[in-house]
Amino acid sequence: MSFIRRLAGNAPPRILWSLGVLLAxxxxxxxLLGKYWLSVLILILYFAYVGQAWNILMGFAGQLSxxxxxxxxxxxxxxxxxxxxxxxxxxxxxxxxxxxxxxAGAIVGYLGFRFSLAGVYFALLTIAFAExxxxxxxxxxxxxxSGGLFLKVEHATDIVNLRGGPVLFYYLILALAAGxxxxxxxxxxxxxxxxxxxxxxxxxxxxxxGVPVLRCKMIAIVISAALTSLAGVWNAFYYNNLFPETAFAxxxxxxxxxxxxxGGLGTLFGPIVGAVVLTGLGEAFTDLGDVLRIxxxxxxxxxxxxxxxxxYRPAGVWPWLADKLGLKERQP
Amino acid sequence: MSGARLDLGGVTKHFRGLRAVxxxxxxxxxxxxxxxxxxxxxGKTTIFNMIAGVYAPNGGVVRLDGKAxxxxxxxxxxxxxxxxxxxxxxxxxxxxxxxxxxxxxxxxKPRLAEAQESANAILARLGLYDRRHxxxxxxxxxxxxxxxxxxxxxxxxxxxxxxxxxAGLRPTEVDVMVGFLRELNQRxxxxxxxxxxxxxxxxxxAAEVVVVSYGEKIAEGTPQxxxxxxxxxxxxxxxxxxx
Numbered sequence: 001m002s003f004i005r006r007l008a009g010n011a012p013p014r015i016l017w018s019l020g021v022l023l024a025x026x027x028x029x030x031x032l033l034g035k036y037w038l039s040v041l042i043l044i045l046y047f048a049y050v051g052q053a054w055n056i057l058m059g060f061a062g063q064l065s066x067x068x069x070x071x072x073x074x075x076x077x078x079x080x081x082x083x084x085x086x087x088x089x090x091x092x093x094x095x096x097x098x099x100x101x102x103x104a105g106a107i108v109g110y111l112g113f114r115f116s117l118a119g120v121y122f123a124l125l126t127i128a129f130a131e132x133x134x135x136x137x138x139x140x141x142x143x144x145x146s147g148g149l150f151l152k153v154e155h156a157t158d159i160v161n162l163r164g165g166p167v168l169f170y171y172l173i174l175a176l177a178a179g180x181x182x183x184x185x186x187x188x189x190x191x192x193x194x195x196x197x198x199x200x201x202x203x204x205x206x207x208x209x210g211v212p213v214l215r216c217k218m219i220a221i222v223i224s225a226a227l228t229s230l231a232g233v234w235n236a237f238y239y240n241n242l243f244p245e246t247a248f249a250x251x252x253x254x255x256x257x258x259x260x261x262x263g264g265l266g267t268l269f270g271p272i273v274g275a276v277v278l279t280g281l282g283e284a285f286t287d288l289g290d291v292l293r294i295x296x297x298x299x300x301x302x303x304x305x306x307x308x309x310x311x312y313r314p315a316g317v318w319p320w321l322a323d324k325l326g327l328k329e330r331q332p
Numbered sequence: 333m334s335g336a337r338l339d340l341g342g343v344t345k346h347f348r349g350l351r352a353v354x355x356x357x358x359x360x361x362x363x364x365x366x367x368x369x370x371x372x373x374x375g376k377t378t379i380f381n382m383i384a385g386v387y388a389p390n391g392g393v394v395r396l397d398g399k400a401x402x403x404x405x406x407x408x409x410x411x412x413x414x415x416x417x418x419x420x421x422x423x424x425x426x427x428x429x430x431x432x433x434x435x436x437x438x439x440x441k442p443r444l445a446e447a448q449e450s451a452n453a454i455l456a457r458l459g460l461y462d463r464r465h466x467x468x469x470x471x472x473x474x475x476x477x478x479x480x481x482x483x484x485x486x487x488x489x490x491x492x493x494x495x496x497x498x499a500g501l502r503p504t505e506v507d508v509m510v511g512f513l514r515e516l517n518q519r520x521x522x523x524x525x526x527x528x529x530x531x532x533x534x535x536x537x538a539a540e541v542v543v544v545s546y547g548e549k550i551a552e553g554t555p556q557x558x559x560x561x562x563x564x565x566x567x568x569x570x571x572x573x574x575x
Contacts (some may be wrong), residue, residue, distance in 0.1 A: 201424035
């Protein structure tokens, strides 16, 4: 109980009540929603989760990664490969996935942070790692090479091996998204989280007040990579197929960054609000495209919508929305 | 909180052939307030950066209470008990005033609530309490200077390095800051070394003054001695009225 109270901190009661109601509705959603809306909700939760994971590195610690597909891809391939080749279930496989992605994050982080690559130069490093991992997987027989890795589709629900329909994967991604939200809240209220914010604002000044900058950045990238790899495991078992061309794609990396950017970098609700807005827009423009029968119209509208949001709400949708709803956190 | 003694022994720093600081030695006894003055480009801030660990000296040693600290990382030097402000202020712009100081306080008080409590106390003493929820970027320059001091004090230093915290302050504000620093020094015994161009503050605070020019120490003594010192007068010829 005291952990919950500490976590709640100074959050207004209204926000806590709203979160409780939201969680209850989300738990009931599979009973209330049809197949289509459940699939939309799954997408939202997926983007909220990976967005939260990426936001730890960029929004909190201020380090721009444009190669997060690396960690999702590694996670997915490792858990799926272990299951495919040796019958090792994903609940065990995810530990291997997290370990490998964490090590990959540590390598990228050490090279970048130890040698003080900042901003776009660090971003280029992250892209480079994702790219040559993609090329390596294209040629790696164990992982199926460029032909891909396929898991057998089974409809009977088997929680031990994560085989089953959308409802199973809905609850899994809901648990991940809720867990990541709580973890990020706890991190932000810890010394480490405050140190990250200080590094994001001014690393030199942070170090002068005793912040071990390199260590804090390393922790940020390892946690971010590890969480992202879990999204990869989920992805692999939900979609049952993996290709290097998509798993490690630049587009995959960009897609991970969009929800927190649109929702509000460095905020807890940003990735969630961003995921709702983006998925909502995506679905709406898909429908519009079907009605208008103009090829490519979805992408054009989607791009324009992002442009408008970034132009008018550069700090993201959430800070503006929180202000409108009067949900600013009380300060001690 | 009590003060620590600072010793610089023959400290030297070169930047690719440029001799920024050459064999500078001086001592600030525990609990004393000393000033470091000199014309622009004399190497004052470079000396600060060597004490605070931004640069490792090319020669010589910096000691805090007899323990060599030169060459350590800035966060470890903070750990050893050195707090510093930046001449060009470096607030955490996107964070509130309270959060800025809390980050400093977290160094000795790892729990957020306790760190916030001690940050609030420091803000109250520096007259920033009413602005604690404002973003640091919204502060005026004098307030940013105060924030620098507050954030450094939050780390509970034994030696405080102040790099031109009076610059840009009005005379009445200078007097307030002088009063605050003197009280702080008397109450806690904190050792203070300040770089300052505002002579009004130097005269009021410093027991001794070290003068540097072109990277070398040219004089050392009480403010009265320094103001009569011929080498110092020569260096400051164009700025005599300020002395």
